Amino acid sequence: EEQLVESGGALVQPGGSLRLSCAASGFSFSSYEMNWVRQAPGKGLEWVSYINSNNNNIDYADSVKGRFTISRDNAKNSLYLQMNSLRVEDTAVYYCARERDWGNAFDFWGQGTMVTVSS
């Protein structure tokens, strides 16, 4: 069974840091491009970051550029999001999502992990 399981969400103060993880199983993780997508309370989905299968092509939304870093370890079937200089507006459920070669469609998502930035 294919699975994506996010972890690492927590309550953190503004200016703090957090590292999210996404553990993949049931499919060939190293063959897929991956993304992070978030949903703030009462808001819609917002794309956060993208990484290709080889770790050499990365993109970020302007709202997180310079503060967040996406990475992956194909040997551990894991995706990561290092979040620094966190702001109140980063409060959201963070999802990892698998991307197919169907014109950047996200065909499989995890259940999400909650990040709350508050003093």
Place this chain on the structure above:
Amino acid sequence: QSVLTQAPSVSGAPGQRVTISCTGSSSNIGAAYDVHWYQHIPGTAPKLLIYGNNNRPSGVPDRFSGSKSGTSASLAITGLQAEDEAHYYCQSYDSSLRGSVFGGGTKLTVL
């Protein structure tokens, strides 16, 4: 403000047909980038409904269909069922922003 524009809500009675629209611009939908649609029930993982403008992944009923024209796209749902009550999001790629973009989402209420 989302890059892709969707109506906040739509409703329909069981068995009826509803459409959800998604309007973009020349740097995303109008630039021939594909449009994808997702169903999201709060508290669960979003689910891919339509990819590549009008294709259904395995397991998605044919009651769901997609279309695209110019800078807009639409999701149609026929034979509405109570279980269709959810939020629906369109997604594409934007060449100016160099990343994926989502619509603001449309909440479907089945009356």
